[in-house]
Amino acid sequence: MARLDWFVRANLKFRHLQLLVALDDYRHLGKVAALLNVTPPALSKTLSELQDGLGARVFERTGRGLRPTDYGQVLIRHARRMLNELEEAGDELQAISSGLSRRIRVGTLPSSAAWLLPDAIARLKERVPNAVLFVREATMDLLINELSLGHLDMIVGTLPSRRDMRSDVEELPLFDDDTVLVCRPGHPLTRQGVLTWADVAPYPWVLPPTDSLLRQPLLTAFHAYGVETPANHIETLSLNVTTQYVRITDAIATMPDSSASRLSSEGLVSRLPLRLAKLVRPVGAMWIRDRSPSASFSELLNCLRESAARIAGEPS
Numbered sequence: 001m002a003r004l005d006w007f008v009r010a011n012l013k014f015r016h017l018q019l020l021v022a023l024d025d026y027r028h029l030g031k032v033a034a035l036l037n038v039t040p041p042a043l044s045k046t047l048s049e050l051q052d053g054l055g056a057r058v059f060e061r062t063g064r065g066l067r068p069t070d071y072g073q074v075l076i077r078h079a080r081r082m083l084n085e086l087e088e089a090g091d092e093l094q095a096i097s098s099g100l101s102r103r104i105r106v107g108t109l110p111s112s113a114a115w116l117l118p119d120a121i122a123r124l125k126e127r128v129p130n131a132v133l134f135v136r137e138a139t140m141d142l143l144i145n146e147l148s149l150g151h152l153d154m155i156v157g158t159l160p161s162r163r164d165m166r167s168d169v170e171e172l173p174l175f176d177d178d179t180v181l182v183c184r185p186g187h188p189l190t191r192q193g194v195l196t197w198a199d200v201a202p203y204p205w206v207l208p209p210t211d212s213l214l215r216q217p218l219l220t221a222f223h224a225y226g227v228e229t230p231a232n233h234i235e236t237l238s239l240n241v242t243t244q245y246v247r248i249t250d251a252i253a254t255m256p257d258s259s260a261s262r263l264s265s266e267g268l269v270s271r272l273p274l275r276l277a278k279l280v281r282p283v284g285a286m287w288i289r290d291r292s293p294s295a296s297f298s299e300l301l302n303c304l305r306e307s308a309a310r311i312a313g314e315p316s
Contacts (some may be wrong), residue, residue, distance in 0.1 A: 014086075016050045017079040019043070020058065024076045027065035084150035103132040104297055107143035109157030110237045111256045112283060116174075116307055117156050123303035124296070131296045139237060140213055147288065153297060156304065158213050158256075159281040170289040172301060173282040174308035178257040179214065181272040182264070184247050190270050197225040197274060205230040206242050206253035217279040218254060243268055256283075258311050283308070 022032040029047075033040045051057055058072035068076055108117050117135065124131055136143070136152065140160055146152045148166060159171055181200065183189060189199060207230070208214040219229055234251075236242060242253050246269055254276075255269075263269045285304055287297075 011053050012050075015046060017083055019046055019050065020072070020076050020079040021083060023047075023059060023066055024068055024072075027067065029066070080149060103134055104294070104300060105134045105136070105151065105153045106300075107136045107138060107146055107152045107155045107157075109140060109143075110137055110239050111177075111259055112157040114239045114259055115262060116258070116283065116304070116311060119307040119310070120156075120300060120303040123306060124300050127303075128296055128299055131299075133300075139209070139211055141211055147286070150288075150291075153291070154285055154287045154300070156285050157283065159284045159286060160213055161281065165286070166288070168289045169286055171284055171286040172304070173284040174304060175258075175283055175312035176278070177280075177283045179218070179254050179276045179279045180257050180260045181252055181274050181276070182246060182255050182260050182269040183250070183252050183272060185267060185270045187250060187270060189252075189272060195273055197227050200252055200272070200274065201227045201230070203230075203232075204249060204251040205233040206245060206251055207233045207235050208237060208254070209235045212237055213280055214254065218276075221276055221279060258283075 018036065019032070022035055023029075026032050026035065029040055029043055033043045036043070047059070054071065056071045057069050058075055059066045059068055061067075106117065121133060121135075124133075136146070138146075140155075140157060143152065143155045143157070144160070144165070147155055147169075158177070159173060165171075183203075189195060189203075192199065208218065222229060234245065236245075239255075239259060242255065243263060245251055246253050252272070255263075260269060260271055264271050285301060
């Protein structure tokens with residue numbers, strides 16, 4: 001135990017940290033060697049050096065590649081944290097030397113990327129012109145993983161259930177965004193006086209993917225209204241794809257109320273007068289509590305509050 005402690009404190013090197021994380025990501029020596037631009041024998045030597053120093057194996061071979069041992073899992077978790085903190089230190093030092101603010105890495109859902117986040121970023125850039133932002137658009141499951149790994153500072157979008165989040169995640173609810181039905185302007189259903197769920201069932205649909213927050217609540221709502229899951233449908237979270245597909249077909253789509261209101265005012269879609277019960281949690285921001293935020297991060301939260309208040313206050 002003393003030997004292990006001494007090695008971690010005195011002999012654990014940056015290249016060991018890189019190796020641990022890369023092997024956990026790829027589980028294959030050859031792929032990691034190519035990634036790190038070293039030869040496989042050199043990589044094996046570094047791995048042996050690490051394991052000999054620790055006096056314990058950190059990876060074991062399986063039929064499907066390498067798998068971390070209990071020792072490896074502990075070291076990998078801390079290695080990721082240390083590498084992320086070193087990257088942040090580099091960003092901050094670069095920011096100081098160039099007169100810029102530290103980069104803020106934001107993950108967002110497509111619906112939030114359309115209106116809320118751009119509006120908040122525009123406000124932030126007015127106040128902090130040198131603020132640097134990186135924005136990644138993806139599904140919530142991917143974004144949560146990136147946040148947990150330290151690759152993102154914040155997620156903006158529909159907040160997932162608390163049971164699906166880590167205990168150290170902080171969240172800021174911003175506004176409730178109902179789910180509504182839309183179709184193209186001039187669609188036969190827009191000329192129908194009284195509309196029922198039986199009327200919309202035969203048409204093609206645009207549905208959220210199976211791994212999105214809305215999919216299961218929407219299918220539950222269909223069942224409650226006596227509507228079978230449409231056989232003729234496509235699946236996407238892209239607001240642009242949804243809008244364009246609806247405009248050129250008779251398809252019906254679900255859409256956040258905030259997005260539908262804007263697109264309807266621009267004559268791109270028409271809202272259908274069928275109401276859905278509240279299907280998802282509020283739109284908001286979430287981040288890991290114990291990671292020290294920058295001044296720009298805190299200012300972005302203020303801008304998100306202001307943008308959300310404006311969007312929520314717009315007429316439907």
